Amino acid sequence: MKNSISLLLILLIVISIPAHAIDFPTIKSFTPESEVAKYNPETLYEYINGGADVFLSFGFKELLTKDFSYQELQFSVDIYDMGSRVNGFGIYKVERPVDANFLKIGVEAVVSPPYQCLLLKDSYYVKINIFEGEFRQESGKDILRKVSAALPGSDKQPTEFSVLPVKNKIAYSEGYSREAFLGIDLLERCVYAKYKKDSASFRYFSIVSIKEEPSKITWQKISEKWKHAEAGKSTVLYKKIPYKGYTGIILSGDKILGVADCKNLEQVLDLLNVIVK
Template identity: 30%
Template sequence: MKKLILKLFQSDMRSLILIVGSFLLSITSLSQDFSSLKNCKVLRSAEFSKESLWGHINGGADLYLEYGFNILHFTELRVDSFTIRVEDYEMSDSESAFGIYSISHFKCSPLSDIPVENCQSRYQLQLLSGNHYISIVNSSGTVHEQQIALSIAKLLLENIGVAHFTLPGLFNHNLFKDHLRNLKLYKGILALQNAATSLVDYFQNYQNYLVYSLSIPLSQSYLNISLVNFVNNPSPGDFPVAYGFDTSPDESFMQYRVKISPSVFVLVEYDEPATLEEESFIKNILVHLETLEIQ
């Protein structure tokens, strides 16, 4: 009996050593990523899988999982006297990373010093490269902390590489070039509920879809363009909006739906234009969509 207990104890100890060793190796590898930063100390570092993500962002994990999540590399740094939190979300693909990035940034401005899509506010720098969505958060919003965040971003890009996201061809048109920072990608009902409640009713009965949605401000309202892909499945015949021109059920705005392929369509929603310039702008968009239509 004593031999059996000793054997079990030794086995458990070996397992514990392996677990601790792997954890320390993880911390070491994460720490090395920031070793070139001056006056930098790693306070905490961890990796969160699909199963453990709830332990880091309780209440928000399901949204990342809906988009397609692999692993989160988390590091808390002390640089000079400032505390910086670095979150590198490694998503399943570049589309998933773009989706999370697109619904996470607002009221921020791009930095020309960073060679990938990015957005900086006083307290946060966000960037997108390949299948990585990265958030760098400081605690005080000082100019010096923002410079530290920039240095961290450049260092991370050296490690993961620079990769640009390719937008759907629909949006590669001069009509949209000044508005592309407003382009969002929704990959399920949770994303729509969080960031596009006006679209929820259209999709609440469906699954396996992608919605690229671009909101363009007009003088008195907005024009919304949604590129909808039912991911290699035919578009449902009972979708709430018919093909061609229509008005919303409450007749408050115009709708136009055009088929691009059996599984892809575009939905445009807009109010009556307030100016001749806006009328011409909307007309040009509709003409552009007609060139993509299939029968």
């Protein structure tokens, strides 16, 4: 059993390796209207100013940007290389409108008239800003498909999300918080999704383990600060989050799994029991 888990983990890691850094791709049917401009972590603020901080917090690597025309539209295509698929997912979710019709183009995309389309593919977060011409939902989809086809890499959700249960999950509710998930400093690198079961709403999450900080170290750090409860043979760490009820985590194999937005400790234990199973 242990061997197959290790093999699965190796496979997940291999699948998670991002596509290589790219030159600006050739996009079929688009007419270039400018040279490519490049920005790195040091110069990003020259392009997007105060908005740069959040990109840097998600591990931003490089921005390539270029203007195009296509049919009656003129627009810029900004390709942010976030270094990893999960970081790309994180920044896309930070910038994405909360309530929109999400599209299965790349990993996910959204057309947000009057002027903007957003796309996530592999580790690339793409912002398309329309600045000339009448822009409609259909033309947005067309542009997004063309950009997605030109980009290398995977159009699947990052593998880190595979540990979260599928049942009762609210579609498109997944996210990745690089720091202070739920407003708690100890909860770094959390993938999460929202769930609804009967009248209860809650979030499952998992802390992504990294080389510098394996799950056991993270668990140890949190266990020094949070309360302990027993759940069968396992220990659950839990904490009351201001305004949001209880959250709890459990160490399962080499993964830390958690649940948030619970009414009480009993609900924490019940829902953790489900995720561990």
